[in-house]
Amino acid sequence: MELAFKLLFPLATAFYLLPKLIACLIIAHQNRKFAKSHNCLPPRRLPSSFLGLPNWVRLMRAAKRGEALEHIANRYPTYGNTWKGRVLIGTTIGTIEPENIKAILATSFKDFSLGPERHDNFYPLLGDGIFTLDGAGWEHSRANLRPQFSREQVSDVEALEVHVQRLMDRLPGADGEAADLQPLFYCLTLDSATEFLLGESVDSLLSPKLIPTGTISRGKEEMSFAQAFNVSQGYLIQRARLRGLYWMVNPKKFRDANAIVHRLVDRYVDMALNPEKRTRKVSENKYVFLDAIAAETKDPKYLRDQILNILLAGRDTTAGLLGFTFWLLARHPHIYQKLREKILEAFGTGGDGEGKRPSFSALKDVTYLRYVLNETLRLYPSVPLNGRTAVRNTVLPRGGGEDGLSPVFIPKGQRVDYTCYGLHRRKDLYGEDADAFRPERWGEGVGRGWDFLPFNGGPRICLGQQYALTEASYTVTRILQKYARIEVADTYTGPMMDLTLTIAPKEVLLRLWKA
Ligand code: HEM
């Protein structure tokens, strides 16, 4: 017996550990050669003692205060635009270097994937869809979606008008009365996205149960779709912070919230499987994503995942953009007035809901409106944090060496994180007043190329960019036509925004005065 043990250890070493060790040494040697042949130098290090545990604890504390995003973005001014750090059982490279982000998203696109961290972590809520898939699955989803975003379909502002009018009908009738616009924006983008992509709107703005806090109550205990979607995403972020250990966070509240979200979506799955249940007529000249995927398969799980991914894309991002735009405009009355003047110059006040409704192309011509939206997306990019995993050995062009000007070696499996929130606030790119809301800077040649990435770039660039900008421009225009003045009435204390997969203001409580 004793002898067996005595033999076992050396045998195990010889037959199992030794080959592993040798393989590791060979890979390390090959990596060094690869790095050297590309003139790579090591990036700066984020101090990472004890498995980076102190860093992780600091991040958790910041998250508790609601300041995780600022905390992450502040690492860059402190440690440089590209650094390497340890996070629990893995390492990450952080970067806000435009050249590097361009490599990750475009020039070296094939060297990176969303990675297991995205797919496996997000799976309980999002399943297999455009936000979680790489390779053939992603290409297939994207091909099914692309016809949805043809110019003809995206320019249909008539379809938006219905929902924007319903939103305005829910604003207070009396001048100077306070209302929270953020929940209304969530409803607006959900209503319009469901109609656009799925052929039938959920019409949440018509629900008498829409209460001022923006939730649609269905009985006392049950979370609304909006709440559940928020709760689920909150857990996804908590899980993401644990990196490879994400599976440790899987409480009942998370699973319940996922189930509530899936129930809303299953209404559409049902429509896809049983066309006779639809109330709309399928029109021949319109492409509807739901019809396209329904023609393809009868697998309810596949249909649900596809629908849910695109709802995440269409609802939260644009609602955040609209929320931040009004949050900022209310705090900058002179910009509100200037924007309103430009809008009235182009379209008049559009009284009685008729008047001059802005057309798709005329909206694009209101340059100052575009300045305001770009400036809002610069300060508050809807998707503030993002990252990829290397699928083979590769190189980022900047960040190596003391001066950060040499290339950095990225071994296969390495996680690389980037943050548009940090990138967009770089003072060397946007000037000393980079933290200030100043739409005029867009007339001064800022934000060219890879300095400004609210919609990402490369083969995975946002498909909904035109649709989102049209929806936001149209909504801002209709509200400014009607209201001569707005004022801040927020009641929250502490941080002003919520961070889930996207960001949005906690509330946009305003007083409005009609023209
Ligand atoms: C202000 C509004 C929006 C912003 C800032 C925004 C931003 C983004 C960003 C940053 C990504 C890349 C995400 C990643 O790296 O995984 C993305 C992807 C995507 N967006 Fe948007 N988005 C907006 C609105 C929309 C809308 C309204 C739709 C659809 C109705 C949409 C559809 C998509 C789709 C389908 C993708 C996935 C593309 C792919 O992976 O191939 N987006 N968006």
Ligand SMILES: *[C@@H]1O[C@H](CO)[C@@H](O)[C@H](O)[C@H]1NC(C)=O
């Ligand atoms: C959304 O979830 C976050 C936590 O992830 C929470 O702080 C926030 O209050 C929630 N917002 C709403 C409107 O429920």
Ligand SMILES: *[C@@H]1O[C@H](CO)[C@@H](O)[C@H](O)[C@H]1NC(C)=O
């Ligand atoms: C807004 O930003 C985009 C880049 O996403 C740029 O192409 C466009 O010219 C900018 N608009 C204005 C009016 O500066």
